[in-house]
Amino acid sequence: MKFVDLGKQYQSYRQEIDSAIHEIIKKSQFILGKPVEDLETALSAYVGVKHAIGVGSGTDGLLLALMAMDLRPGEEVITTPFTFIASAEVIALLKAKPVFVDIDPKSFNLDTGEMQDALAARQKAGAKVRGILPVSLYGQCPDMDEINEIASEFGLFVIEDACQSFGARYKNRMSCGLNDIGITSFFPSKPLGAYGDGGMVFTGDPEKADMIRCLRVHGQRARYKHDEIGLNARLDSIQAAIVLAKFAHFDEEIKARQEAASRYSELINQKIPEIQTPAVMPDRTCVYAQYTVRIPKGLRDQVTGFLKQEGIPFAIHYPVPVHLQPAFKGLGLGPGSFPHAEKAAEEVLSLPMHAFITPEEQEIVIDGLEGAIGVA
Ligand SMILES: *Cc1c(COP(=O)(O)O)cnc(C)c1O
Numbered sequence: 001m002k003f004v005d006l007g008k009q010y011q012s013y014r015q016e017i018d019s020a021i022h023e024i025i026k027k028s029q030f031i032l033g034k035p036v037e038d039l040e041t042a043l044s045a046y047v048g049v050k051h052a053i054g055v056g057s058g059t060d061g062l063l064l065a066l067m068a069m070d071l072r073p074g075e076e077v078i079t080t081p082f083t084f085i086a087s088a089e090v091i092a093l094l095k096a097k098p099v100f101v102d103i104d105p106k107s108f109n110l111d112t113g114e115m116q117d118a119l120a121a122r123q124k125a126g127a128k129v130r131g132i133l134p135v136s137l138y139g140q141c142p143d144m145d146e147i148n149e150i151a152s153e154f155g156l157f158v159i160e161d162a163c164q165s166f167g168a169r170y171k172n173r174m175s176c177g178l179n180d181i182g183i184t185s186f187f188p189s190k191p192l193g194a195y196g197d198g199g200m201v202f203t204g205d206p207e208k209a210d211m212i213r214c215l216r217v218h219g220q221r222a223r224y225k226h227d228e229i230g231l232n233a234r235l236d237s238i239q240a241a242i243v244l245a246k247f248a249h250f251d252e253e254i255k256a257r258q259e260a261a262s263r264y265s266e267l268i269n270q271k272i273p274e275i276q277t278p279a280v281m282p283d284r285t286c287v288y289a290q291y292t293v294r295i296p297k298g299l300r301d302q303v304t305g306f307l308k309q310e311g312i313p314f315a316i317h318y319p320v321p322v323h324l325q326p327a328f329k330g331l332g333l334g335p336g337s338f339p340h341a342e343k344a345a346e347e348v349l350s351l352p353m354h355a356f357i358t359p360e361e362q363e364i365v366i367d368g369l370e371g372a373i374g375v376a
Contacts (some may be wrong), residue, residue, distance in 0.1 A: 001352060001361050003313035004189045008356035013249060019117035020241040032217075039244045043200055049177040051209030053201045054112060054228040054235030055216055058163040061199040062133075064233060065159045065181040068211040071096050071130055078156075079133040080110045080130050082341040087135050087161045087199045087318075088322045095184035099129065102338040108292075108348075110134050111340070112150065119154050136165030136175055138317070139191065139287035140280055144170050144178040159183070163199070164289035166192050167254050171283050172256040176202040183289045186235075186243050191287045192250055194239040206260075253355035260357050264291055264339025267366045274299065274373050288315050291353040297346045299373070304349065306372035312365055315350045327332065365376040 010017065024035055036054040044052035055061045055322040072078065073095035079087055081100040101118045104111040115132070122129050132151055134142050144160070151158045160178060162168075163185035170174040176182030184190075186198035203209050211228070214221050219228030265277040276294040280286045295303055307314050321341040323333040335342060351365050 001035045001311075001313060001364065002354075003315060003352045004354045005356050006094055006188060006354075009246075009354070012356070013245060016245040016248070017242055020245040021059050021196060021238055023230070024238050024241050025261060030237050032234055033237065035244075036235050036240045036270040039235070039240040039247070040200070042054060042244060042247060044202065047174045047177040047182070047202050049174075049182070049202045050204050051202065051206065053203075053209060053212045053216065054240055055183075055199045055201055055212075056235060057197040058161075058183055058187065058190075058199040059086040059090060060216070060231075060233035061140055061185070061201040062086060062159070062161060063093065063113045063231075064128075064212045064215050065183055065201055065203075065208075066090055066096070066131075067215055068208045069131060069135070069159070074128065076127050076129045077131045077133050078110075078115060078118060079161075080135050080137075080341070081323040081338045082108060082109035082160065082318065082344055083090040083137060083322060084163070084318065085322060085325060085327070086163070086303075087133060088328070091133065092328070096130070096327075098322075099127075099339075100333065100338060102340045103344065104142075105340045105344065107140060107142065107281065108137045108344060109140070110147070112143055112146045115147070116150055119150065123154070129154065133159050134179075135161040135163075136168060138278065138287040138292050138293040139164060139165045139168055139285055140278075141170040141175050141178065144282075150181060157181075163187070166190070167250060167337070169285040176200075177204070180205065181208060186239060191254065191289050192243060192246060194236075194243050196236065196239050196299060197318065198235050198239040198243060198309070200235070254287050256355035257261060257353060258285070259289045260353060260355075260362060261286070261291050263359060263362055264351060267362070268293065268369070271366065272370055272373055275369065288353055290350040292348050293318060294347040295298070296350055297343070300347055300349055303369065303372040306369050308324065310368050313352050317350050318344055318348075321345050 040052040089225040091098040120206035158179035165175040165182040215230040216233040218229030
């Protein structure tokens with residue numbers, strides 16, 4: 001069994017993917033041009049946002065979005081400590097400061113009450129907070145209406161890290177189209193994955209879109225005329241063609257992921273009351289980039305030990321919250337700073353999840369968990 005079975009997916013769409021790749025090679029259209037434009041057009045229509053810009057990775061997209069917002073050294077951006085490092089890394093890379101706010105332990109996403117308190121405190125301290133960077137963790141958006149409202153109250157931008165949530169709905173609107181800018185990732189194991197790195201930036205703002213397009217090719221609008229200090233952060237054309245081929249099946253895949261998630265939750269709720277299944281808010285959908293449960297502290301390590309022995313794949317997203325990473329020790333935030341994020345890091349466990357997982361495989365996983373808890 002695989003944690004994410006990309007081989008099964010390839011076998012299912014093999015002809016479409018192979019011919020998409022060969023088409024690019026035949027035409028030698030490796031850098032930008034039609035293949036990237038075709039994907040941008042398809043995905044912007046899907047999200048319902050005017051502009052989509054293909055970029056080198058989700059991380060590149062986050063960085064370009066902050067650059068387009070003209071984030072300056074010393075300025076601050078509110079984000080979550082319970083995420084992949086990239087969300088906070090890009091803020092620090094621009095010499096700005098990530099200001100962490102604790103999560104809501106039910107959804108694992110930013111707690112908006114805590115956010116309001118933190119903003120009031122930073123304002124009082126005379127800090128220059130510029131924006132909020134919420135992460136739609138595991139494939140479910142936080143309460144974006146509330147976040148947008150807080151942002152407009154404090155005059156802030158909002159950039160959604162939607163690297164795990166492409167295809168998710170919030171009040172029937174699409175993730176990536178809910179804020180000033182949304183960014184997703186085509187890292188191979190994401191719900192819509194490439195065969196290498198890739199990402200896409202979405203915005204309804206034509207000026208921001210133009211700036212991001214310019215920054216992704218060395219700050220250039222006309223050839224060898226550089227208006228801005230940019231970088232090379234283009235989406236590779238072969239990757240764009242692969243993602244477009246897979247996109248034809250994306251809605252079916254989301255449905256399969258959601259069915260697999262329901263099956264997991266039903267079995268766990270029935271058989272293993274010690275394990276807490278994911279909570280999806282009634283006004284949104286989750287695309288289950290990860291199917292992540294909580295196992296009480298202490299018990300989790302026994303469970304992972306047992307699963308390892310049985311050869312059942314699992315992952316921990318994420319074992320160390322961002323504020324406790326060595327790279328961020330300069331912020332001086334020790335253990336106890338964000339109790340909900342720290343507790344989540346000790347309790348979460350992600351189970352094998354992809355569109356091609358079978359009920360039989362899921363039962364093996366559940367039996368493994370049951371066995372592990374029984375032994376513990
Ligand atoms: C995967 C991921 C990223 C980074 O995406 P890359 O394409 O790997 O650069 C950023 N944020 C979150 C929450 C992610 O899961």
